[in-house]
Amino acid sequence: MMKSPRLPLYMTMATFVLAYMLCIWEFPSMFSSRVVANLLTDNAFLGITAVGMTFVILTGGIDLSVGSVIAFTGVFLAVILRDTSIHPLVAFGMVLAITIAFGAAEGAIVHYLEMPAFIVTLAGMFLMRGLAYVLSTDSVPITHEFYDVLQSIYWKAPGGGRFRLIGGVMLLVFIGAMIVLHRTKFGKNVYALGGGVQTAQLMGVPIARTTILIYATSGGLAGLAGIVYSLYTSAGYSLSTVGVELDAIAAVVIGGTLLSGGTGFVAGTFFGILIMGLIQTYIVFDGTLSSWWTKIVIGVLLFTFIMLQKVLAWATTARRKPATEFAMRS
C-alpha cells in the first residue's frame, strides 16, 4: 500500500525527537538523565503490555483483556506472598503460567469458535477483573525482602538518573520482540496472518497455532507487565490499571501500526510509549495544566497520526491506479 512501510515509523521517531526538543527548549531542566530514566521506569509496564498488543494487532486482532490481566497478576502476587511462604520467583512462574494459559484459551476461542477477538477478549477482561475482585477487593501491600532486593537494583547514570531493573526488562522485551518478529518463522507468520487469513492459509501458515500463540504471547506479556507493575507499586489492587488496554492500543497506533493488521513495527510502539510518557512529563513540569489535558493531547496525537497515514497512503496510491480510483476504498 505504501512505498515504504517504514515511513510512519520514521515519522513517529521524528515526532518524539521534535517534541522532546520543544520540551527542552521550554524547560531546559528536562534535558537530564533523570527524566529519561523516569520515562523508562514509569512506562515499563505499559511498554511491555504494548509489545503484546503490537503482536495481536499485527495479526488483525485486538486484546482488550490486558489491563485486567495486569490487575489480576498484581493481586495474585500480593495475596500469595501475604498468605503463603512461596518465594516470589516461584510465584512469578505460577502467575506467568496462568496468564499464558489464559491468553492461549482466548486465542483458541477466537480461532475454533470463530468469534470476533473484540468480544472474546472483552469477556476475558470481565473475567480477569472479576477474578481479581474475588481474590481481594482491598489494596494488598507487598512486603517481601526479595522485592526490596529487586527494587534496589539500578544503574546510576551521570546526572543522577536511576535506570531501574523494570526499565531494563522493558527494553529487553522490546529487543526480544524485534528479534522474534523479524528473524523467526513465527514473526513471518504473524505478518502473513495480518495480511489476510485466506492468503496465509494458502501459503501454508499454521493459522490455529499462530493465533493461539499470539494471544498466549499477549497474555504472558501482560502477566510480565503485572509483575513489573507490582514491583513498581509494591502492592496489588483489583481496581488498578483500568483502561491500560486503551493506552496500549493508542501507543501502538501512534507507533504507526495499522489496526487492520499486517503493517507495523515494534520499534514504533516503543516511540509511541515514549511520546505518551513525554506528554505526562511535560504536564508535570508545567504544573498549571490539569491532568485531563493528557487525554485530550493523546486524542489529538492519535488523530494526527491516523491522518498522516491516510495522507501517505493517498500520496502513494492515488497516482498509480487512476482508472479504478473511483471504486477504491483508499
Added chain:
Amino acid sequence: MMGGTLRRIAPQLIILGVVILLNFIVFPGFFSIEFQNGRLFGNIIDVLNRGAPVALLATGMTLVIATKGIDLSVGAVMAIAGAVAASVVTAGGGWFLALLAALAAGLACGSWNGILVAVFRVQPIVATLVLMVAGRGIGQLITEGKIMTFNDPGLIHLGAGTILGLPTPVYIWVIMGGLITYVVRRTALGMLIESIGINETSSRLAGINSRVLLVAVYLVTGFCAALAGVVVAADIKGADANNAGLWMELDAILAVVIGGNSLLGGRFSIIASLLGALIIQSVNSVILLSGMPPEFNLVIKALLIIVILFIQSPAVQHAIYLFRASTPPHAPNENGAKNNQTAKESLS
C-alpha cells in the same frame, strides 16, 4: 413479515426467558409489582429502567455495526452530553435548553466520527478511538474536573421521574428504539444500511450515497449516546465526566452481539439488540438478587456472557445446522447459513 421477525428474535427471547426464570428461582418475588406514591415498584420495572442507557446505546450501535463499523466513543459522548446538560442548567438555562444543548453536543460528536469514517475513510474502530480517549478529557474540561451537581426538577425528571407510574427512561428508550426501527424498516433505509455493511464498494456503484448514509448512522449513534448521557446524569443529579458511561460502550456492543447481529455488518435487528440489552440487565439483576458476594459479580457475568456467545458462535450454529439437516428438512438457520462458508473451512 411478522413471523420472520419473531423467528429472528426467537433465540434472544428464549435466553431472556431463561435468565428471567433464573431471577424467579433465586428471588420468588421477582414478578411482584406494587403501586406506591404514584409510581410502580418492582424488579421487572427496575430491569426496564436500569437497562435504559445500554438500550439507548444499543439502538444506535446496531445501525453502526450493520454498516460494518463500530463506535467506541459512545461512553465518552455520554460523559460530554451529561457535562453539557449540567453546565447549561447550572448556568440558568431551562431543562429543555439543557437537553437541546446536550443533544447538539451528541450530534457534533457523531458528525466528527461520521466524517472521519465516511469522508477520510479511517477504520471505524480507530476513528472512534480518538474520541473515546479524548472525549472524557473534553467532558472534564467542561465540568472543570468537578462532579457538577444540579437541582433543576425538569432535567431530573428525565432520569428519575415517572410518567403514568412508569419511570421516564423506560419511555425514552422504548420510543427511541421504536422510532428508529420504524424509520429504517418502513423505508428502504434499513436495507441500504445493510448493503453498505455487506459490500460498500458495490453498493456505491449501485448508486447508494454511502457517505451521507454513513455520516447519518454515526449521527444517530451520537444522538442516542447523548440521550443516554442526559438520562444517567439526571438520575444521579450530577455530571461525573470521569465515570458517566464508563465501559458502557462495551455493554452496548455486547448487547448488539447477544442480539445476534454480526460484527461484520449486514443484516441487523434493533429489536434483538434491545432484547440483548435487557438480557444484560437481567443478568445483573440475577447476580444482585441471588445474594452472592458482590466480588463474584463480574466473574459470573463473564461466564454467562461466554455461555451465551458460545451458543451463538458460528461454529456451534453450524453444528446445529448440520444436526437439523440430518433430520427431516426445516428452514435453514439464518446465522448458521450465513457463516456456513467459514465454518466449513475450519471444520475441514
